[in-house]
Amino acid sequence: MTVETVSLNRSHGGMQGVYRHASRETGTDMTFSVFVPPHQGGAKLPVVWYLSGLTCTHANVTEKGEYRKACAELGLIFVAPDTSPRGEGVPADTNGSWDFGLGAGFYVDATQPPFSRNYRMWSYVTKELPELVSSAFPADLKRQSIMGHSMGGHGALTIALSNPSGYRAASAFSPIVAPSQVPWGIKALGGYLGSNKEAWRKHDTVALIEDGARFPDFLVDTGDADPFLKEQLRPELLERACAKANIPLKLRSQSGYDHSYYFVSTFMEDHLRWHAARLDRSGR
């Protein structure tokens, strides 16, 4: 596995890198960012995965997420993948819209042509990229956790529920929690997975919980001035599902906050401390 360094900058005592590699899963070049905090030589560090939202690349959180200071203090590696395959030959939405196709991979392995060849973000984020990160960085894959924003919150929660022993913590900012029931999700899951809604349930946080998936606990922040809150995010559906399944959910509605990185960056440190507390526990 060859990784090309796009940029490398010292920041908050650690190193913020941006990297590119040829992905076997997506069949394209993929770009991602990794922050490695200051650490002792030979140390292996826990890894926090951050999945981004619609239209984003690694760059949004890398530039605006304000995670480096806390990661440096807490000793966390922070990895931010892209949100879809990109490049020549990658099919996009025929209408050029921003909520499907490029920048909108929804963290699934597509089964429908023409998307099934490249849109394999589930396998990319859960298998290929962890392997690459553990080979190229001082990462301890026995201590991983996952968080995300909006579509990436959907990705983080569904990935954690599907592999609860693989991740020690999961949290989200403004997640899409029930894609099968909201316009963004119906369009994306229909386009990538086809019209059989049974296939969607493995990629829907609320449906996964209804079908028996479990995770120790979740932290979720939403903003009450988020324009997508009522139609696309619907945190009350997650609240109901977690209550019914006895999954402890720390769900906070933040007054005056919207869907932007001004919101994410404000609560990033809280989330990283939540993750660090769970990553520090040896074993489970």
Next chain:
Amino acid sequence: MTVETVSLNRSHGGMQGVYRHASRETGTDMTFSVFVPPHQGGAKLPVVWYLSGLTCTHANVTEKGEYRKACAELGLIFVAPDTSPRGEGVPADTNGSWDFGLGAGFYVDATQPPFSRNYRMWSYVTKELPELVSSAFPADLKRQSIMGHSMGGHGALTIALSNPSGYRAASAFSPIVAPSQVPWGIKALGGYLGSNKEAWRKHDTVALIEDGARFPDFLVDTGDADPFLKEQLRPELLERACAKANIPLKLRSQSGYDHSYYFVSTFMEDHLRWHAARLDRSGR
């Protein structure tokens, strides 16, 4: 004075705004950003001015500066102006270069045509914008301080030295300290102020100090991996001038850091605490 709100986002308990207004000094629309921290109704808050570097707008530090958490804690208003006039009819460098003209106002009032009509960033930053900020925000103009990055560090230090009773603190990240002696500065000061180098001395930190200007103390950070350090920034010239003039200078060379916002954001909190300590003193 009419101010148009471009965007307004809650962040770190305060409000991050971006605003536009028709400037009498530059004869153009000007965009700037203001962070107002959480505060009691009726309170008047100290103001930190942040001047940006070559090619930047208000957006670079607003998105990447990581200043909001500390400003919220310390109760500081943070204002980031643009770096030049922009728009139709504003003369730019005939060669389209990035180190003169648009994005490169150098915080002077140009005397040379065709730049003298619009390039009035000195008066804009020291007179027009403070008036506007005090009329539209809960700002206490008796408690102002100033900082900047690169070309903006040049702006911050020269403005503080020219009006030491107007600013209670001054600091810089990677400043241009002797523009009369380095390529960026020689091009800019020559273009805006003409070939008589006597006129440049009021816009050169080292020359101002040599000519008798004083300020209580300075904090300056540079990165030892900054590619511009030796040719354009030359912090040793500031060190020598301050030593000779008995101006206390806290000059720190930060190991491994470059010229980017990854560097600025790392030390932003330190600078804001330096400013807050000096802004909190009642009187002088």
